[in-house]
Each structure stands twice: as structure tokens, then as C-alpha cells.
Ligand SMILES: Cc1cc2nc3c(=O)[nH]c(=O)nc-3n(C[C@H](O)[C@H](O)[C@H](O)COP(=O)(O)OP(=O)(O)OC[C@H]3O[C@@H](n4cnc5c(N)ncnc54)[C@H](O)[C@@H]3O)c2cc1C
């Protein structure tokens with residue numbers, strides 16, 4: 284199964300994490316940096332990372348108009364400066380005469396110190412031609428479902444279905460391997476300068492720009508045809524700030540580079556006796572798509588969402604400028620970056636986040652199954668009925684249901700003892716006992732967040748082309764009385780019975796401190812106690828019509844049942860359905876109008892585009908794959 288499954292664990296990812304962590308210490312600024320001025324103006328009080336010191340200056344672009352900044356300014360005070368859809372122009376495709384010549388691409392390569400890479404699809408060694416290498420092909424094939432294979436490649440993404448699956452591992456080297464939805468070129472960015480060159484170049488030449496960090500995006504938003512991609516993987520620095528002391532926070536914090544993965548932030552925090560709010564996924568990024576989407580966390584029920592803890596961003600905006608965004612400076616941009624989605628308002632190069640004292644965590648894992656499906660569902664229902672209690676007790680649980688089998692992997696309880704966890708699970712265990720269904724819980728107390736996280740979450744398998752997911756946030760109100768809960772559960776059950784599987788997350792995500800949210804996280808998250816992910820799957824031999832029919836059934840029939848029982852709620856853009864109808868409401872809720880206005884202001888030329896991102900409804904792909912304004 285997909286992106287999402289389940290009990291697979293691997294033993295040696297820690298080594299890979301260590302290697303990445305070590306290599307991250309070595310970011311080197313470009314030799315031509317005219318650096319000190321830029322550094323002083325970009326961050327007043329927290330030192331930039333070495334790679335953030337090297338920035339593009341007005342003097343640099345004087346010689347190279349190809350990479351000049353954009354001076355379009357949109358101010359709220361002057362409505363006539365407001366960008367409208369009619370200001371956008373079609374992006375070029377590689378078949379167009381206006382596509383940059385090889386000489387121009389050469390200039391980009393030269394200016395970035397040879398960091399422009401033409402895309403070679405990851406599985407190209409499996410195909411006859413200049414990249415053929417049977418040994419390498421065997422390696423790629425063997426680890427295709429391992430997320431680290433893809434997060435270490437410049438262009439590969441973990442949901443190849445959305446790239447068109449045009450170059451999959453194969454034992455038949457005579458097949459065809461084409462670019463499909465991959466970008467044409469990638470900037471292997473090592474400095475902010477590199478990113479600014481890519482942004483200015485893409486905008487000035489009308490080339491589509493994409494951003495790839497790890498490639499985890501469920502809907503392929505970190506890829507795109509006829510484009511140049513910025514790869515943020517090498518922005519690996521992490522810095523502990525023992526006492527941050529500004530922007531209203533006097534506690535500990537971490538400054539984290541855009542390429543750092545959650546696991547490395549956790550390890551760095553643990554070393555200081557701290558914990559940060561990040562995702563469950565073993566290899567998911569942190570400052571990129573994760574925080575941009577809001578970010579749910581094993582610590583969510585006590586602390587809220589990842590984005591609720593951001594103090595400051597460094598970001599390259601669509602005009603090519605490198606700016607700081609926090610509650611005082613560029614505060615609108617700061618609001619939008621915390622929940623408004625990746626690849627929309629700029630390219631983040633680092634983030635500063637609050638950290639909290641490390642805390643003990645108890646985890647529980649167990650599974651049960653029954654061929655008596657009514658008994659099975661009775662037990663599952665008793666568990667679902669505890670969601671409000673569990674979330675209010677500060678727990679996060681990650682579970683899957685396949686026909687007749689339930690797997691808890693894990694029930695994660697920060698600050699609770701084994702006895703308290705057993706108490707929370709007792710209603711389920713009593714029900715299972717009464718039904719004579721076996722279960723063998725493993726309940727473990729861990730001293731630190733990192734230890735508990737590392738020991739209990741699965742490393743999910745990725746890289747499938749025969750599945751698509753869709754999701755829904757279920758609000759607390761659906762648990763308010765027995766009749767509402769019965770109806771809710773019946774609808775969830777009917778969809779799982781029909782499609783065979785569900786991934787569920789029981790948690791809450793209230794804004795920390797209980798006040799009004801000060802960021803653009805989907806308001807539906809604040810009410811929710813269940814994030815449920817369903818899926819459609821098909822045979823590898825299915826025709827595109829058959830696949831589309833399955834996808835449409837998932838989106839429009841099955842998910843509609845979930846929408847109908849949760850009116851006004853939404854879905855998590857980070858783990859969603861690219862076909863989600865009215866995605867503006869579902870992924871952004873009542874924040875959409877303001878997000879759209881800010882998109883116009885900060886990205887008047889539409890430099891950043893990804894499907895279902897804010898403002899993406901202004902664009903359509905024409906039949907030749909040209910992205911054009913409506
Ligand atoms: C196995 C797995 C486990 C997951 N677990 C969790 C979880 O526990 N909690 C949770 O909330 N989500 C989880 N997710 C969803 C995940 O948070 C999103 O897919 C997220 O977008 C991944 O971000 P990334 O930067 O790692 O990936 P990418 O696919 O590289 O990027 C995602 C999006 O952000 C953009 N982007 C990346 N970097 C930047 C940047 N520096 N500046 C601007 N835009 C950028 C990309 O263009 C793309 O649109 C999981 C996903 C998977 C596949």
C-alpha cells in the first residue's frame with residue numbers, strides 16, 4: 284500500500300540520519316558573496332546561517348539583467364497597484380521558441396557556481412541508453428519504497444503517480460523513461476544567492492518554478508513539468524538558542540534550515556533536554572511543506588500544531604528579495620507562511636521555532652482482528668467513542684483499519700504513565716475481552732520524546748502508483764451526543780467497509796494558550812479530534828479511464844459522505860486529495876480570502892504555483908502542458 288502504510292519498520296535509518304546531520308554542519312557560502320550588508324539587513328538579532336549570508340545584491344544584477352529583481356510593488360494603500368489575473372502570462376514550455384536557450388541556462392549554471400543539474404529521472408539506470416546500469420537499477424528497485432531514496436534525489440517524489448510514472452523501476456530496459464512531470468532542471472541550492480538566482484530567472488523568463496525539499500507531498504506538489512526546481516535538501520544547519528528573548532518569547536528555541544528533516548530537529552532538541560513540535564513521519568521535512576501546511580504532531584494534543592510555534596522565517600519572495608518575516612516585520616507574510624501551504628508565498632530558507640522541556644512519553648501498540656465483522660466493528664466503535672477523552676488527555680494516536688484488522692501504531696501519550704494509558708484504553712480492552720477478541724498491548728514508558736517517537740512510529744512505505752488518498756477532519760461536535768456519534772461512526776464505517784482501509788489520527792489541535800489563532804492554519808483543525816485518511820486503489824494494469832473512475836468515486840461519492848456528516852469542516856492540505864472539490868474552503872477555510880489577497884500582494888507575477896495552492900485556481904494547463912492564466 285501507499286504513502287501511508289503501516290507496520291513496516293527498518294533498523295538502520297538512524298545511521299542515515301546521522302550522516303545527514305553531520306553533512307549539514309558544512310554549509311559553505313559562495314565565494315562571490317558580498318555578504319555583510321545583506322546579513323545585517325536580513326536579520327536584526329539572530330545570526331543568519333552561513334548559507335544565508337551569501338545573497339544576491341542589486342550590484343550583482345546590474346551586470347546580469349537575466350536575474351534582475353522585480354520592482355512591482357503592490358500596496359494596500361494604492362488599489363491601482365493591485366495585481367489581477369490579467370497581469371499573469373502563460374509560462375513557457377520547452378517546445379516554445381521563448382524557452383531559454385542553452386546559453387541562458389549556461390548563465391544560470393555559471394552564476395550559481397555550477398549548481399544547475401539537468402534532470403535525470405531516478406530510475407533512468409533501469410533503461411537502455413547513456414544512464415543504463417543494471418547494478419544501480421537493482422539498488423533503486425530494492426529501495427524504491429524507502430522514503431530516503433527519494434528525499435536524497437534532486438527530483439524524485441514519493442507519489443510518482445502525480446509525476447505521470449513515466450520512469451519507474453523495471454526489469455525491461457527496452458521500455459521508455461521520459462521526463463513526464465519532472466522539472467527540466469534543478470538548482471542544487473547551497474546558498475540563498477542560488478535560490479534568488481533561480482527565482483529571478485524563472486520569473487524573468489516565464490519558466491515555471493517548483494520547490495522540492497523531501498518530496499513527501501501526497502499530491503506531487505514538489506514536482507512539475509516544463510520547470511526549474513529549487514532543491515532545498517542541503518540547507519541543513521540547526522542551531523540551539525538557549526534563551527531567545529525577543530518577539531514575546533524568552534524560552535529556548537531552534538533555528539532550523541529548510542532542508543532539515545523532523546528527525547534531526549528532534550535529535551538536536553533531545554541533546555539539550557528539549558522537545559519541538561514536529562510530525563510523526565520518519566523522514567518528513569520540517570521548515571518546508573510540513574510547517575507551511577500547519578503540521579500535526581505527536582505533541583499536538585498538548586501543544587497544538589507545528590506552525591503555532593514558529594517565531595520567525597527567512598524567506599526569498601517572488602520578487603527575488605530575501606526577507607525576514609515575524610510578528611513585527613512582514614507580519615502579513617508571517618501569518619500566511621504559517622498554514623497557507625508550501626510553494627505559494629516564497630521559498631523559506633530557515634525558521635526559528637520555540638522549544639519546550641523534554642517530557643516522558645508512554646506509548647502503546649497493539650492490534651486485533653476478527654472474522655466476525657460485526658464484533659470487530661463493535662470494538663472499533665468503543666475505541667472511536669473515546670476520542671474526545673483521549674485528545675483532552677493530551678494523547679495522539681495513529682491507527683489503521685483494514686478489513687477485519689485494527690492496528691495501533693502507536694498510541695502516543697506525552698506526560699502520562701503506563702497506568703494512565705491503560706486507563707484510557709480500558710473501555711476498548713474491556714470490550715475486546717467481552718467479545719473474546721485477542722489483543723496483546725505493548726505499553727512502554729520512555730524518558731524522552733525523541734526516544735518514544737523513534738521507538739514507536741513506523742517508517743511509512745512510499746513510491747506507489749496504484750493508490751490515491753483523500754482525507755477529512757472530524758470535529759468534536761460529532762461526538763456531542765450518542766445520536767450524532769452513532770451517525771458519524773456509521774458513515775465512517777460504511778466508507779471503510781467499501782474501500783477496505785483507513786488511516787486515522789486521533790488528536791486535538793487547539794491554538795496554544797486557548798486564544799484566537801494568530802496564523803493561517805486551517806480553522807477546521809482547531810475543532811477536530813479525528814483526521815481520517817481513506818484511499819482508492821487499482822490494479823497496475825488498470826486503464827487511465829478505470830483509474831479516473833476509481834478516483835472520482837473516492838472524491839465525489841465516498842468522501843462526500845464524510846463531508847455531509849461534517850458540514851463546514853475541512854481537510855488537511857498536507858495529506859489530502861488533489862481532486863478535493865472547493866479546495867479553497869476545505870484546505871484553508873475562512874482564511875482563504877485573506878490568503879488570496881496576500882498571494883496577489885507578495886507574488887503578483889504568479890512565480891509560485893502548485894495545484895491546490897492559494898491562487899492556483901487562476902491557472903489552467905493547456906493541452907500542450909502550458910500553464911496559462913484563466
Ligand atoms: C510518510 C509521510 C508521513 C507524514 N507525516 C506527517 C505528520 O506526521 N504530520 C503532518 O502534518 N504531515 C505529515 N505528512 C505530510 C507532510 O507534512 C507534507 O507532505 C509536507 O508537505 C511535506 O513537506 P516536505 O517539505 O517534507 O516535502 P516536499 O514534498 O518537498 O514539499 C511539500 C510542499 O512544500 C513546498 N516546499 C518545500 N520546501 C519549501 C520551502 N523551503 N519553501 C517553500 N515551499 C516549500 C513544496 O513545493 C511542496 O509544495 C506526512 C507525509 C508522508 C508522505
Ligand SMILES: *[C@@H]1O[C@H](CO)[C@@H](O)[C@H](O)[C@H]1NC(C)=O
Nearest residue numbers: 408415416417418419420422
Ligand atoms: C553502476 O552502479 C554501481 C552501484 O551504484 C556503481 O558502483 C557503479 O560505479 C556504476 N557504474 C557506472 C559505470 O557508473
Ligand SMILES: *[C@@H]1O[C@H](CO)[C@@H](O)[C@H](O)[C@H]1NC(C)=O
Nearest residue numbers: 585586639642677697698699
Ligand atoms: C507534565 O506533567 C508535569 C507534572 O504533572 C507538569 O508539571 C507539566 O506541566 C506537564 N507538562 C505538560 C506539557 O503538560
